[in-house]
Amino acid sequence: MNKKSVKDVELKGKVVFCRVDFNVPMKDGQITDETRIRAAIPTIQYLVDHGAKVLLASHLGRPKGQVVEEMRLTPVAKRLSELLGKDVKKVDEAYGEAVKAEVAKLNEGDVLLLENVRFYPGEEKNDPELAKAFAELADLYVNDAFGAAHRAHASTEGIAHHLPAVSGLLMEKELDVLGKALSNPERPFTAIIGGAKVKDKIGVIDNLLEKVDNLIIGGGLAYTFVKAQGHEIGQSLLEEDKIDLAKEFMKKAEEKGVKFYMPVDAVIADEFSEDANTKVVPIEEIPADWQALDIGPKTAEIYSQVIQDSKLVIWNGPMGVFEMNKFAGGTRAVAEALAEANDTYSVIGGGDSAAAVEKFHLADRMSHISTGGGASLEFMEGKALPGVVALNDK
Ligand SMILES: Nc1ncnc2c1ncn2[C@@H]1O[C@H](COP(=O)(O)OP(=O)(O)O)[C@@H](O)[C@H]1O
Numbered sequence: 238m239n240k241k242s243v244k245d246v247e248l249k250g251k252v253v254f255c256r257v258d259f260n261v262p263m264k265d266g267q268i269t270d271e272t273r274i275r276a277a278i279p280t281i282q283y284l285v286d287h288g289a290k291v292l293l294a295s296h297l298g299r300p301k302g303q304v305v306e307e308m309r310l311t312p313v314a315k316r317l318s319e320l321l322g323k324d325v326k327k328v329d330e331a332y333g334e335a336v337k338a339e340v341a342k343l344n345e346g347d348v349l350l351l352e353n354v355r356f357y358p359g360e361e362k363n364d365p366e367l368a369k370a371f372a373e374l375a376d377l378y379v380n381d382a383f384g385a386a387h388r389a390h391a392s393t394e395g396i397a398h399h400l401p402a403v404s405g406l407l408m409e410k411e412l413d414v415l416g417k418a419l420s421n422p423e424r425p426f427t428a429i430i431g432g433a434k435v436k437d438k439i440g441v442i443d444n445l446l447e448k449v450d451n452l453i454i455g456g457g458l459a460y461t462f463v464k465a466q467g468h469e470i471g472q473s474l475l476e477e478d479k480i481d482l483a484k485e486f487m488k489k490a491e492e493k494g495v496k497f498y499m500p501v502d503a504v505i506a507d508e509f510s511e512d513a514n515t516k517v518v519p520i521e522e523i524p525a526d527w528q529a530l531d532i533g534p535k536t537a538e539i540y541s542q543v544i545q546d547s548k549l550v551i552w553n554g555p556m557g558v559f560e561m562n563k564f565a566g567g568t569r570a571v572a573e574a575l576a577e578a579n580d581t582y583s584v585i586g587g588g589d590s591a592a593a594v595e596k597f598h599l600a601d602r603m604s605h606i607s608t609g610g611g612a613s614l615e616f617m618e619g620k621a622l623p624g625v626v627a628l629n630d631k
Pocket residue numbers: 431432433434435455456457458474529530531553554555556557558559560586587588589590591610611
């Protein structure tokens with residue numbers, strides 16, 4: 238990588254504003270998957286070992302510029318403290334006089350976690366004033382938040398214009414591994430796109446159609462495409478204003494010779510709940526008051542076969558609502574197919590996809606689990622990541 242990293246700069250005695258991605262899944266105040274916290278440890282430990290005073294900043298969820306009690310980073314500070322084996326103090330703000338006072342008390346090797354940066358409206362707007370306020374806390378900026386590197390926000394991009402700015406070790410590793418996989422992809426090259434962030438991912442598909450041999454669609458995303466094919470989808474997830482775009486993608490796939498795989502059957506439910514009544518139906522037979530919450534077994538079989546026949550697979554987004562056992566079958570089938578495909582280089586991206594693989598105890602059988610979903614997709618599309626571009630060149 239042509240960007241400076243923590244290894245290229247003097248750290249001793251420096252106050253370091255280190256942006257990490259602690260956007261972990263939570264349920265009832267408990268962290269349900271700590272992959273992203275663990276992934277940030279090497280950089281934090283490196284900073285500690287080299288005598289820096291470490292300020293950690295992250296977002297959690299999408300609080301939209303307001304304080305949302307359930308999105309405080311307090312549970313993360315507690316878990317981080319256990320993982321690091323040292324006290325991690327947490328403040329309830331992310332900049333300002335009170336925070337400065339805490340920073341002034343730090344000794345070399347101390348770690349202080351700031352509050353969720355998305356509690357401030359300026360964060361996502363990349364407000365230069367907020368970026369300056371963050372920068373005023375520190376001597377050096379380290380970006381280790383690969384998962385948020387595709388966002389040009391005050392703590393991921395703006396701040397880098399006010400301080401010396403370098404990458405963390407996780408950021409460096411992600412860019413290295415993904416870059417190598419993509420520079421000359423082995424073929425057949427397959428992308429599997431699922432999950433629920435329809436708006437974010439639908440644009441990515443356009444670019445992927447230029448690169449891949451097979452494109453597999455699953456998860457909540459799929460039903461906008463199913464609707465575009467002319468089928469009724471009942472209460473399933475739908476992005477109404479993306480139906481025309483979905484049609485265009487299917488046409489483009491055909492023109493480019495990209496094989497486009499969509500669900501042929503689905504597990505449907507009469508409500509969004511673990512206790513729902515469920516059945517498996519062909520994709521064109523979803524009743525009006527039911528919703529599709531997983532791909533069906535026939536679809537899972539077809540997808541597994543495509544995976545077996547691929548040399549490189551990038552997977553982003555679960556095939557169904559895997560958090561509920563009744564709707565985990567499709568995601569499990571895809572994960573197992575990847576685990577069993579010994580000749581296939583598998584790259585898993587996205588917090589939820591990583592959590593799913595972890596849940597099925599298949600994590601160590603994947604070639605690379607990226608901490609970034611949207612970020613890894615944008616990188617693989619060949620887009621510049623603003624959080625990386627803003628760092629100092631070597
Ligand atoms: N058919 C579906 N309907 C509604 N939600 C779904 C469906 N399939 C998957 N999901 C949800 O998508 C979420 C993950 O979406 P997303 O954040 O886009 O993935 P990732 O974090 O892997 O990038 C999961 O919480 C899952 O429950």
